[in-house]
Amino acid sequence: MTRNPRRRLWCWLLLAPCLAVLCVPFFNRAGPAWLGIPFFYWYQLLWIPLSAVVIAVVYLATRERGADAGKPR
């Protein structure tokens, strides 16, 4: 990970999806349903793509150009 402290702050963003799926009392409910799917289920499913977006943002924000960018993969 980058040694730049300002860039390291971005990593705290990774906590967002974790907290979102651990706050069980918040999402353990049936409504509002979406396409007939109870809240409990679609809320957690929704956080899968959201977690991917969060990780992608942190990746792009903390990537150090030159460290291993540009090398053949």
Place this chain on the structure above:
Amino acid sequence: MNVVAVAVFVFFFALVTVLGFVAAHWRRGDLDTLHEWGLAGRRFGTVITWFLIGGDLYTAYTFIAVPALMFGAGAMGFFAVPYTILVYPFAFLVMPRLWAVAHRRGYVTAADFVRGRHGSPWLALAVAVTGIVATMPYIALQLVGIQVVVAALGFPTGGWLGELPLIISFAILAAYTYTSGLRAPAMIAIVKDVLIYVTIIAAIIVIPEKLGGYGAIFAHVPGDKLLLKAPDAGSLNQYSAYITLAAGSALALMLYPHSLTAILSSSGSDTLRRNMALLPAYSFVLGLIALLGYMALAAGVDRLPQYAGYFGEYKQNFAVPALFLSLFPDWFVGVAFAAVAIGALVPAAIMSIAAANLFTRNIYREFVRPDCTPAEETQMAKWVSLIVKVGAVAFVIALPQQFAINLQLLGGVLIIQTLPAVIIGLYTTWFDHRGLLAGWLAGIAGGTAMMAAQNFKSPTYLLHAGAVTIPGYAALYALLFNLAVAVAVTLLCRAAGLRRADDATAAGDYADAARD
């Protein structure tokens, strides 16, 4: 027997068999070194790493067991979703560091790293043995996945003839893993993952339409299973169980030898980080697969007379195969079942390679033949990969299926006990290696005792705190015990003035790296 489905199934099986042997020539390397045979030379880029890790972590057993749990237990089974959401942010932070030090120091296993970092061959042995013991029942469970779909295709289920398809598929798997090493599962993973995606996309479009939409499907779920049981005066009930199972499973997953083997075979820290943003695609599929359990419930497959015998034999694990059989055309049943069976081969191959790497590196070379050549070391690993598979087949044939399932549950409790040495070890050498070893022993003993208290049937331990019961994942409770003992023994070693072991790694080893 379902001739069309069997033909499609056999076609895909033959295809991956050819691919498995061809893989030896792919990105040619010297297959007489462990680094090439067991890690494919750490050369896999973003795309192959994505297929390999996805093909590795999301096993056939997962595809059978997760919907089976939903089918039987309802909302509780959905913990697989938060579990897979928690895995990637964690791996994003931790795994590039492990990759970097493993690359710079030539480490092939987690135990290699522990040996170097904490300077103790005995702690490394503990990590290696834990990895092998946790992996063996996991390989056996992949066979259960194959068994269920082979039976569903209409093959006889009992006796010598019933085990034959299983023995043949594992013999083929063993042969190409022996010759091609990690390159074989990497190539097959591409076929597996494509088949899985096709099957699931078809399933979530076709099945809800036939069953009257998602609203109608969820209406069939009994009210007490639709949501988690909320806490009451005496117990936190399913809330604490759900949270600890998700968090504990996420921490344990990356410690499994097969996960680390796939991670270490990628080509750099950056490749890994990018993958952590891309791998949730598989989690989404897993979430949809979980819902198949409810679709099976809505379709009432367990009440259909033609499947009664199978449910007697395989219990809830037959829910998804029965759903496919009753709602898909024959040819597509062949595709779906091939996806499950091939989905068993990929992780089984990687698990056997990972177990072989551990045995050869951290037991054979460390304690038996310290002066063996790289070629001898690799030959040993190839033999061990064969022995591991024969052992898994014998395990499944000789012992009741429930035994493998219970042992796999125990495996998660055991493997998480290596977290202080491996993951915390990446960040600090504060712990004394004697403290880590004592903590490991305490965690293994405590975790096993908690599982024994539930007759190994459930991973949830009922912790009594005063008047309140806190049901939670035994792995996590045992890990806390492990850490407490590790801290206490470390402080004792300091107080006694015992000499600390040397750290063979340097601070710079942990900085980002990539293969040239």
